[in-house]
Amino acid sequence: MIDFPAFGAALNMLGGSLDAWIWVVPGLLIGLLFGALPGISVSMAMALVLPATLYMDFLPAIIFLTSVYTGAGFGGSIPAVLINIPGTSSAVATTFDGYPMAQKGLHNEALGAALVSSCIGVLISYVILFVLVQPLAEIVLRIGPYEMAAIGIWGLVLLGSIGGSSVTKGLFAAGIGVLCGTVGMNTAGYMRGDMGIPWLLDGVPTIPAMVGLLAASQLFALVNAKFIVADESKRTISLRRIIAGGGLVLGSPVALLRGSFIGVFIGAVPGVGSSIANLISYGEARRVSPDPESYGKGNPRGLIAAESANSSSEGGSMATMLALGIPGGGATAILLASFAMHNVIGGPRFMEQNRDIVYAIIISNFAQALILLLVGTAFVFVASTVVRLPLRYLIPSVLVMSTMGAFAIEGSIAGPITLFVFAVLGWLMSRYGFPVAAIVVGLLLGKLIETELLRAWQLAGGDPLYILEHPVAVGILVLMAVSLGLSLRRDIRRRRALKAASAVA
Amino acid sequence: MTDSIHAIPRRRALLLAAGAGAALAAPGIARAQTFPERPITLLVPFATGGYNDRLARAMAPFVQKHIGQPVTVVNRPGGGTVLGNTFYMQQPDDGYMVMVHSAGPYIPLSILTRNARYKADDFHMINLPSRDLTLAACATSKGINSIDEVVQRLKADPRSLSIGVQPASADLINMALWMQAHGIDRSRVRVVTYDGGGPARTATAGGHVDVGFVGGEGFLPIKDRIKPLLLFSDEKSTDYPDAPLLTDHARAAGFQPQSVDGSQRGFVVLKRFVAAQPERYAILLRAIEAATKDPECVSTLGNQQLATTWYGPEASNRAYLSSAALMERYADLLKQA
Known part of the structure; x- marks a missing residue:
């Protein structure tokens, strides 16, 4: 499946051109910086630099944009770990365990682990892209509303009750989220809950809403604290410990690989992407864990699952874009626009005729993942000085930055x-x-589930038994029911054992 | 005391009146020659990367060359262009902002389906070089060979095939008119709605739906995966030379062909501005015409699959208004997706 002559040509292309390399580090840095600013999403960072690529050659332009993509994919995790605010919607699940780690004074380890899982995630995803681009694209194209709805429901079931004191409160909160997610015009063209406000026509702006929810709940809780890390002796910034954090990742290869595969696959599905991938991956990691209670309290595996998935979605969505010419999300739409600006039409024909260029893009991304390791370490090292900043300076700065980010992303008040x-x-x-x-x-999941369920219903013409024609969806739902049943049984047994133990005592 | 308070505003008012008088008295030509004295903005009511955005960015350097001021592109997406249009309506009539817009169908559609407060007639087309047409297509793997086969199967059982389409779109109107002409009961057909051309095309190419009705241009990168069944047009398309045309299909079936353009894209200003600032409008018009006809522009945009045909304001407005009128006439078809 690998075209070796083209591979050689790609190496020549990259080896002989300084232009192809000088944009990698600036691209990664721009991505890291914009990704780390709460409110500026991956695709927005790319949109900001898109006009600049008009003046570059084709390959350097694409390499520059994918560098920004890679950088922003990780950049969002830095504020997620340090201040519990995901810089992008892809880093939501990163906050679940990353921030508790930081609070315990493990910010160095958390950032190191996030960085290494991101880099390896990007690497794995491009390896898959390199070897399996065509089959992956074919599978993804077949995923219809039934399958997507099943995946979305799975995610909601896994995460609906996350982090709450009780399941009912968790489900209530998830319900509010789903309701907010369905505001605006639905896929059949009906308006719901827009209250006549034109800004709500496209629904509640997700990123400002998300930053508001997470930031406020967090920052108000910190009002009486003086620093994020309570213990002064732990407020250190240590390169050694960042590297040790990276070591944690290598110690959990299963979590890393699972997250990467989930990320590639979900990232490849058009219209879904990394913000869903990191949630599903986190949910899965928690489900299969022997110790699900430790998740949400600073378990590095949760962080690894989230980070590997959100970074590996990049390779997945690149696969759909290159093999099918379909932009899976905002980021690949901008890449396709840049293709068009250089008089290139992305899609299957481009891939067939320019295999060398495609390989050059992939090889450059291998390199980007490795360079990100270095650039990212330096960036993280500087960024983690945030833990030394007294909260009375940090909180207002974060609020101002979030507000500006929210303005930037919507372009209005x-x-x-x-x-x-x-x-x-x-x-x-x-x-x-x-x-x-x-x-x-x-x-995040409510809108997806609603849209896909509605389409499934339309497709069936109202016949519920139509789902039987979609065995994959049925399979996912059955698997979900079985796994829920199993974990329920496990919980009941554990509770009984606890009860028995306490009775004996 | 009251006098002194009132005195200042009165003097100010006098000064203002004097200033206004001077401005009015200045010869119109002298004023017109100073326009534009600062950069011009091209407002795109869609996100970065779509056709209009690409058109605006590709045209910007050429408009700049012919108008003598820097030209920048600003995106203001959202609400099916309602947000961008409303924002544009709020700008002063000074000619420093021009829209690059899929005016048809988005302006009339946003009025009919999103209760936007402006009227189709509030906008004035300078030139609409690009049009996109509805294409009925299916995945090559579906084994559907012709549009007649689709008609036959839907007539025998409206539930036999699923159809993918965008709600509130020109494609939906075309699909509804086509079904009406064949006497197919649309309420019984399994119509699946997609909120965007991209998702509708993915669903068609992936075979999630049997037949998709969606703008043909976006299918070009995945042309090999679909079979074009019917093009809603009266003339052959260079993109799909083999696609049967609605006119021929309608003649064979014995009905009057009726369709609306999927997209009419190009340069748009407000009618209000044209009336208030005829000299400035003339300058903009001249610059955009010169840019559009600039041979360098024609070749650059041609390479990017962007249209540079010059129809001029008269033909463009006529095309825009007639498609807006058609949409208004069939507004009820839009309301029952």
């Missing part, structure tokens, strides 16, 4: 307003013990 409304909601919810993370999960 609708962003900051959403941020503040959801900040109040987030504070109220966490004040009364409802898990804010579950609202975010509902917000």
